[in-house]
Structure formats: structure tokens, C-alpha cells
Amino acid sequence: xxxxxxxxxxxxxxxxxxxxxxxxxxxxxxxxxxxxxxxxxxxxxxxxxxxxxxxxxxxxxxxxxxxxxxxxxxxxxxxxxxxxxxxxxxxxxxxxxxxxxxxxxxxxxxxxxxxxxxxxxxxxxxxxxxxxxxxxxxxxxxxxxxxxxxxxxxxxxxxxxxxxxxxxxxxxxxxxxxxxxxxxxxxxxxxxxxxxxxxxxxxxxxxxxxxxxxxxxxxxxxxxxxxxxxxxxxxxxxxxxxxxxxxxxxxxxxxxxxxxxxxxxxxxxxxxxxxxxxxxxxxxxxxxxxxxxxxxxxxxxxxxxx
Ligand code: NDP
Ligand code: OXD
Numbered sequence: 001x002x003x004x005x006x007x008x009x010x011x012x013x014x015x016x017x018x019x020x021x022x023x024x025x026x027x028x029x030x031x032x033x034x035x036x037x038x039x040x041x042x043x044x045x046x047x048x049x050x051x052x053x054x055x056x057x058x059x060x061x062x063x064x065x066x067x068x069x070x071x072x073x074x075x076x077x078x079x080x081x082x083x084x085x086x087x088x089x090x091x092x093x094x095x096x097x098x099x100x101x102x103x104x105x106x107x108x109x110x111x112x113x114x115x116x117x118x119x120x121x122x123x124x125x126x127x128x129x130x131x132x133x134x135x136x137x138x139x140x141x142x143x144x145x146x147x148x149x150x151x152x153x154x155x156x157x158x159x160x161x162x163x164x165x166x167x168x169x170x171x172x173x174x175x176x177x178x179x180x181x182x183x184x185x186x187x188x189x190x191x192x193x194x195x196x197x198x199x200x201x202x203x204x205x206x207x208x209x210x211x212x213x214x215x216x217x218x219x220x221x222x223x224x225x226x227x228x229x230x231x232x233x234x235x236x237x238x239x240x241x242x243x244x245x246x247x248x249x250x251x252x253x254x255x256x257x258x259x260x261x262x263x264x265x266x267x268x269x270x271x272x273x274x275x276x277x278x279x280x281x282x283x284x285x286x287x288x289x290x291x292x293x294x295x296x297x298x299x300x301x302x303x304x305x306x
Contacts, residue, residue, distance in 0.1 A: 001291060004038035004054065006031040007063055008045040014276060015042065015063075022284030038286050045069050051076070059290055061283045065089055065141065065275050067300050068194035068221060075302070083285060083306075085298035086140050086177040087279045089272035093141045093219060094148035096271040097189055100217045100243040101149055101306040103265075104187065105131050128154050132211070134185025136201070138164050138171070139306075141272065142191035149189075157185055182209035187217065194221035195305030207239060214239045222247035223244065227258070234263050245271040 003019060004027050005012055009170055012030045019028050019042070029035065033049060037056050044063045059080040067083050075081070103109065107123050108244040114121050121201050132155040135146045142158065143166065148157040150168040159165060159181040163173040172181035182188075188210055192198045202216065203226040216239060218225050227248060233239040241263035247256075250269055258264050300306060 001026045001040070001287070002038040003028040003034070003040045003287070004031045004035060005029065005042045006046040006050045007043060010044055010063070018276065018280035019284055022280055023287060026287075028032075033144045039288070042283060043070065046073070048073050059287075061286065063279055063283075063298075065272070066193060066221060067306065071300070071302060071305060073132075079304065080290075081300040082283075082296060083298045083300055084274065084279055085282065086144075087282045088275035090141050090144035092272040093191070094144050096219060096245070096267075097145045097217055098148050098152065100265070101131075101133055101150065101154065101187055102216075104215050104241065104243070105154075109265075128152070131155075131186050132157060132184055133189060134159065134181055134189040134210075135191060136181075137172050137191035137193070138166065138169075139191070139193075142189075145189060145191060154187075157181055158294065178206075179209060182206055183211070186211040186213060187215045190220045190224050191216045191270065192220050192224060193306030194223055197305070199223050202226065202230070204232065207233050210239070212238060216242040216244075218242070219245045222250065231257055231261075234261075241265070243267075243268055 002288065005015060005028065009267060016018060016028050022239065031050055033053065038054060039058050040061065041054060041057050042061045042063060055076050057079050057133065059082055060070065061082050063084060065084050067081055070081060105126060110123060134147045134157040136144050136159050138158045138160040145157050146158050146166060146169045156168060157170045158164065159171065159172045159178060161173060164171045190202060192201065201224050202218065207214065207229060230239065230242060243265040244258065245267045246269050252258060258266060289296050
């Protein structure tokens with residue numbers, strides 16, 4: 001079996017060694033233009049040339065959960081695209097979002113500033129019932145996040161495409177449930193895939209529907225958020241602030257108004273990192289299963305976009 005590796009901005013050697021250890025007998029090489037045809041590919045943001053030169057791939061394994069960049073390419077019609085299915089990301093996402101929710105709710109930024117200024121002062125405790133947390137996207141990551149936030153007794157809401165039931169989470173679905181979900185949410189967490197339907201979903205209209213004093217946590221993709229609309233709603237006082245991990249342009253360009261904004265906390269697309277060992281184990285397991293003719297989880301529906 002031949003496996004080709006084509007991952008932008010990724011050190012190839014440890015991946016090749018790990019895959020070779022997990023799949024003895026497989027021929028695993030880093031893709032170069034003109035390389036021979038492979039059976040399976042392990043990819044992150046490959047160039048179109050790679051896809052065009054590998055028309056007979058049985059499956060493309062994306063070393064991330066989001067496949068938006070991959071689906072923008074012209075792919076062979078019958079190739080399976082397989083996303084990472086948790087592989088250690090869900091717990092990272094849960095800790096990131098819980099941290100952001102609690103930091104905002106408990107006003108730790110204000111405490112930190114006061115202590116830095118040598119002030120020993122208390123703030124009035126806030127009621128967690130006044131901070132309902134709404135999670136957009138109840139998939140592999142969103143479900144784990146919703147469950148984790150609920151552990152802290154915040155009211156938790158969730159919104160997905162198809163109807164769901166989750167203990168401790170008030171679930172909404174589809175366009176028909178969206179406005180009701182927004183109107184009952186104060187802290188909005190985005191864990192949607194980026195698709196034509198979800199691009200720009202956090203905009204002036206939708207953010208204005210959130211409860212006053214709203215807070216936005218975007219950990220999915222920058223293009224979900226209309227950045228100037230968030231800034232306008234913060235200026236207007238409807239949105240209290242945001243924690244943003246992802247941006248329309250990454251790295252965030254110098255001079256962007258998010259840099260140094262007093263109400264916006266930034267991180268560099270790091271809320272849930274691809275963990276190499278877990279990912280290799282998962283991908284190798286799935287390649288072996290496909291080679292035996294078995295079905296695997298995490299196959300993307302290109303028509304749906306995720
Ligand atoms: P999943 O595909 O498992 O889940 C997607 C969820 O979004 C599902 O609940 C789905 O609904 C819902 N959804 C999709 N489209 C719509 C829509 N139009 N309206 C309402 N709900 C919709 O994705 P993951 O949880 O694994 O990951 C989510 C995203 O997180 C990734 O696509 C990626 O962009 C981002 N990500 C970011 C990382 C970072 O470091 N910042 C790391 C990893 C991922 P249904 O259940 O009905 O299908
Ligand atoms: C992913 C990411 O999609 O890291 O996995 O953004």
C-alpha cells in the first residue's frame with residue numbers, strides 16, 4: 001500500500017515514522033511534484049497540483065477537523081475525505097471554552113488589572129443564570145464543549161442542523177430554531193464548520209439578537225464572523241467583548257483593530273491543536289480498516305460541506 005504525505009507547515013519526518021510504525025509494510029513518502037500514484041494521502045492544505053496528480057487516491061485523510069480548505073479544491077468525484085474525529089481535540093476545545101466563559105463571567109481580567117494596580121477590591125458576584133451559554137454546532141467538538149460548560153451549572157443551549165437531544169442542554173435546530181436560540185443566549189460559542197451556509201453567520205443582525213451584554217467566543221473559523229460588525233456592536237455596548245482564536249486572515253495582520261483591543265482576547269488559532277500521536281493512531285487505524293474493506297467514521301459529506 002502506498003501512502004503520500006502532503007501537509008503544509010508540518011514537519012514530515014515524525015509523521016512518516018509514526019505512520020510507518022503503525023502500518024508496517026506500507027510505503028510512505030512525502031509528496032513531490034511528479035511522484036507516483038498513491039492509494040491514500042495524509043494532507044493539510046495541499047495544493048491543487050497535488051490533487052490533480054493523484055486522481056486514483058482511495059481516501060484523503062485531513063490532519064484537522066475542519067475540511068473547508070480541502071473542499072475548496074477540485075477533488076476527484078469519488079475520493080473519500082476523512083476528517084480527524086476528536087483525536088484529542090475535544091478536551092482541548094472544552095478547556096479553552098470553559099476558560100474563556102469563566103474568565104469573562106468571573107471578571108478575572110478586571111481583577112487582574114486591579115491587583116496589578118495594587119488595589120484590593122471586590123466586584124459584586126454575578127448570577128450564572130444571567131449568562132446562558134449557546135453553542136453553535138453540536139458535533140464532535142461542540143457536544144463536548146456544551147457538556148463541559150454545563151458542568152459549571154451555566155444554562156446551556158445548543159444549535160445544530162438536525163434536531164438533537166442532550167441532557168442538560170436546551171437544543172435548537174435548523175433555521176426555524178436559530179432566532180429563538182440567539183434570543184436566549186448571552187455567551188455565544190461558535191463550533192460550526194465553515195460552509196456556504198455558515199459563512200458570515202455571526203454578523204450585525206445575528207449578534208444583535210443575543211441578550212444584552214453578550215460575549216462572543218469564536219473557535220471555529222474566522223470567516224464565520226463579520227469582524228467589523230462585532231466591533232460595531234462592542235462600540236454600541238450590546239456586546240461586552242469577545243475571545244477569538246480564529247480570524248479572516250491568519251496570522252492576524254499588523255494594524256488590525258483586534259490587536260490591543262481592550263475588550264477582545266486573542267489567541268493564535270490554538271484552541272484545539274492536532275496531537276500527532278493520537279492523530280497517527282486514528283489515521284493508521286482507518287487506513288487499515290479501509291484496506292480491509294470496512295467502513296470508517298469521520299467521512300465528510302462533500303455536498304453538506306462537513
Ligand atoms: P462536526 O462536523 O463534528 O460538527 C458540526 C456541527 O455543526 C454539527 O452539529 C452540525 O449539525 C452543525 N452544523 C453544520 N452546519 C450547520 C448549519 N448550517 N446550521 C446549523 N448547524 C450546523 O465538526 P467538529 O465539531 O469536529 O468541528 C467544528 C469546527 O471546529 C471545524 O469544522 C473546524 O472549523 C473548527 N475547529 C477549529 C479548531 C481550532 O483550533 N480553532 C480545531 C478543530 C476544529 P448536525 O449535527 O445536524 O450535522
Ligand atoms: C482544525 C483546525 O480544523 O486546527 O483541525 O483548525
